[in-house]
Amino acid sequence: MIHENVLLLSLVLMAGVLFAFVYVFIHSTKLEQDYASIAKNSYSKRDKLFGFIIIAGVLIAIGTTRGLPYGPHNANAKQIDVIGKQWYWEISDTTATVNQPIIFNVGSADVNHGLGIYDKDLRLLTQVQAMPDYTNKLAYTFKEAGEYKLMCMEYCGLVHHSMISTFTVNDEG
Amino acid sequence: MSPLQPLNKSARLAILCYVGISAIVFLLMMIVGLVMRASQAQLIGVPPQFFYQLMTAHGGSMIVTSGLAASAVLWYFLRRYTNLYTPILWINLGLFLTGVVLILGSIFIGGFAGAWTFLFPLPSHGLGIWSTGAATAFIVGLLLIGVGFLIFYLEVARAILKEYGSIPKALGWPQLFKNSSDTMPPATIVAGTMVFIVNILGILAGAVVLVLILINLYVPRFEVDPLLTKNLTYFFGHVFINATIYQAVIAVYELLPQYTGRTWKVNKVFLAAWTASSLMVMAVYPHHLMMDFAMPSWMAISAQIFSYANGIPLIIVTAWGALTIVHRSGIKWDAASLLLMIAIFGWSAGVIPAIIDATVAVNKVMHNTLWVPGHFHFYLLTGLVAMLLGFMIYMINGDDQSAPINPNKPIDVKPMTAADTSAIWVYTLGSIGFSMMFLISGTASVPRRWAEHFPEWIVYSQVATVFGSFIVLAMLILVIKIVIRLPKARTL
Ligand code: HEM
Ligand SMILES: [Cu+2]
Ligand SMILES: [Cu+2]
Numbered sequence: 001m002i003h004e005n006v007l008l009l010s011l012v013l014m015a016g017v018l019f020a021f022v023y024v025f026i027h028s029t030k031l032e033q034d035y036a037s038i039a040k041n042s043y044s045k046r047d048k049l050f051g052f053i054i055i056a057g058v059l060i061a062i063g064t065t066r067g068l069p070y071g072p073h074n075a076n077a078k079q080i081d082v083i084g085k086q087w088y089w090e091i092s093d094t095t096a097t098v099n100q101p102i103i104f105n106v107g108s109a110d111v112n113h114g115l116g117i118y119d120k121d122l123r124l125l126t127q128v129q130a131m132p133d134y135t136n137k138l139a140y141t142f143k144e145a146g147e148y149k150l151m152c153m154e155y156c157g158l159v160h161h162s163m164i165s166t167f168t169v170n171d172e173g
Numbered sequence: 174m175s176p177l178q179p180l181n182k183s184a185r186l187a188i189l190c191y192v193g194i195s196a197i198v199f200l201l202m203m204i205v206g207l208v209m210r211a212s213q214a215q216l217i218g219v220p221p222q223f224f225y226q227l228m229t230a231h232g233g234s235m236i237v238t239s240g241l242a243a244s245a246v247l248w249y250f251l252r253r254y255t256n257l258y259t260p261i262l263w264i265n266l267g268l269f270l271t272g273v274v275l276i277l278g279s280i281f282i283g284g285f286a287g288a289w290t291f292l293f294p295l296p297s298h299g300l301g302i303w304s305t306g307a308a309t310a311f312i313v314g315l316l317l318i319g320v321g322f323l324i325f326y327l328e329v330a331r332a333i334l335k336e337y338g339s340i341p342k343a344l345g346w347p348q349l350f351k352n353s354s355d356t357m358p359p360a361t362i363v364a365g366t367m368v369f370i371v372n373i374l375g376i377l378a379g380a381v382v383l384v385l386i387l388i389n390l391y392v393p394r395f396e397v398d399p400l401l402t403k404n405l406t407y408f409f410g411h412v413f414i415n416a417t418i419y420q421a422v423i424a425v426y427e428l429l430p431q432y433t434g435r436t437w438k439v440n441k442v443f444l445a446a447w448t449a450s451s452l453m454v455m456a457v458y459p460h461h462l463m464m465d466f467a468m469p470s471w472m473a474i475s476a477q478i479f480s481y482a483n484g485i486p487l488i489i490v491t492a493w494g495a496l497t498i499v500h501r502s503g504i505k506w507d508a509a510s511l512l513l514m515i516a517i518f519g520w521s522a523g524v525i526p527a528i529i530d531a532t533v534a535v536n537k538v539m540h541n542t543l544w545v546p547g548h549f550h551f552y553l554l555t556g557l558v559a560m561l562l563g564f565m566i567y568m569i570n571g572d573d574q575s576a577p578i579n580p581n582k583p584i585d586v587k588p589m590t591a592a593d594t595s596a597i598w599v600y601t602l603g604s605i606g607f608s609m610m611f612l613i614s615g616t617a618s619v620p621r622r623w624a625e626h627f628p629e630w631i632v633y634s635q636v637a638t639v640f641g642s643f644i645v646l647a648m649l650i651l652v653i654k655i656v657i658r659l660p661k662a663r664t665l
Pocket of ligand 3: 112113114152153154155156157160161163
């Protein structure tokens, strides 16, 4: 799952940073008089790393912009309207079928909310902000039948943490 | 340049007030944070309404106090190169304290719990729990603090421009782009220039959105676009908190050379990194809006690319520079230098989960989960606050009362006491552990800003509460030491 991979990638990179600091820290109290050559050596490495990271960073950033959730959307999808209100969800239909493309038309009647779709293991599958005056279209296709939860992802006042609805996905046919 | 003169009496007193007040507020608000986490862990019972009041107080106070402490670092070192006008320090402090009183009153007397991000139109939707008056007090309080900082950065701009002539010169553009052989501007000037540019713009954006909300509170017919205010709020918030690190890091540039007896040379890569970051820090804020599908999608895409590109140059320049300067330097570590070094680690490491989250595909499942407080507590606790503590301890550990001094002379190192050493390492491990628990909770999809958690999530909060107690304990020791020694702080 993407969740764990994100954590793993972060941990690996952070451990790399930690390693560099620990290495230098351990060698810091010994004195090497010739700072000029330390600096020259170190900065030439930095300049190479710099070029590499910037190019890699921009390429990864561009590479990961494929499959963005912003549309255009499937015109034949089932349309479901979801309106956030302090503090409940008003949903035009709380059922769907497995593999049926759905578009949630998400808005709000009062303040900012956030629509988060959670599976039965409490795993966040996707989300979108719910705001007054705007309709955000969230496309999603459920792959498994079962009970899902719609939970609020944007702080909206005192009952924010209880703004939860259920959503049922049935097997095909 | 002429030999460094001691701070004048009034400026010294003001700086010490900045340091003392921020140290104490940091400690108090950490205790508030611990109460929140312990309540999510169900170790203590806090009613949701009070939780959200505490959350508003913790977030708001931490942000503005970071701004206050960071501005003290900027002023303290900037006046080595420019003539700053001391009364500005007092005006800023006066507005800050007035604003904080209004904000705390609005929260704890008026019941305001609209979060420090005051996302429109939440402040006007208290639904009887808080009144228009309470929302007004909060907004006016923040506005006053903003005005104080605005005056502060205008003075910084005036002083730098008077000494260095123009923004391009202060950022070293002639050396960078035209191969000019003039001496490079000092790191403090480059950083100070970037900070005044972005902070003046950021604070103005914040002021505009606060005024819009204020008018709408009393004249609901005056319509305000919720997506516009969201943009302005996050532009302000993103710029302001990032600029605190860009100010605090000046202490690293100025002090590590003194600790190691080596020079931190400003070169073209350094100048290029700062210029690039100045521009990009203003372009990346839409990464807060990736889940707002009504935004033009090119903004999300550009935010993703700029976020990758913005964090990296400045951190590589700073972290690499810091590592190079201490490597085999024979440095004798003391509490201040150790904290500064730990802070550079905390900043560099904490930015990693932040950048990864600025990828739309990741943001879709991490936005507004505890992943977000995870990365920002990492670089604020292990990074920013450690940096500020390093500066504060440097201030109180000095005995160079005789002027004029030579800033290139190595610092007389105060050996660390056992209490110093243990407090610093407990703080470091506590803050890494505490932030990691937020990141792990985010991986488990726990939403942020939930007063009550599902039973499945409670174990994360419980472990985090243990780490949080370590932080508070270590902080208590460090803050007591700082406050007690403050009257004897250095004057240069
Ligand atoms: C012992 C240290 C700390 C503890 C225990 C702590 C705890 C917390 C907790 C529990 C939350 C709410 C998380 C959620 O459920 O969304 C939070 C939010 C926050 N904290 Fe901390 N924190 C600490 C230090 C800091 C520091 C040093 C800063 C800044 C310099 C900071 C800035 C913030 C901000 C800006 C928020 C967001 C508030 C919001 O969502 O409206 N915290 N903290
Ligand atoms: Cu809501
Ligand atoms: Cu909510």
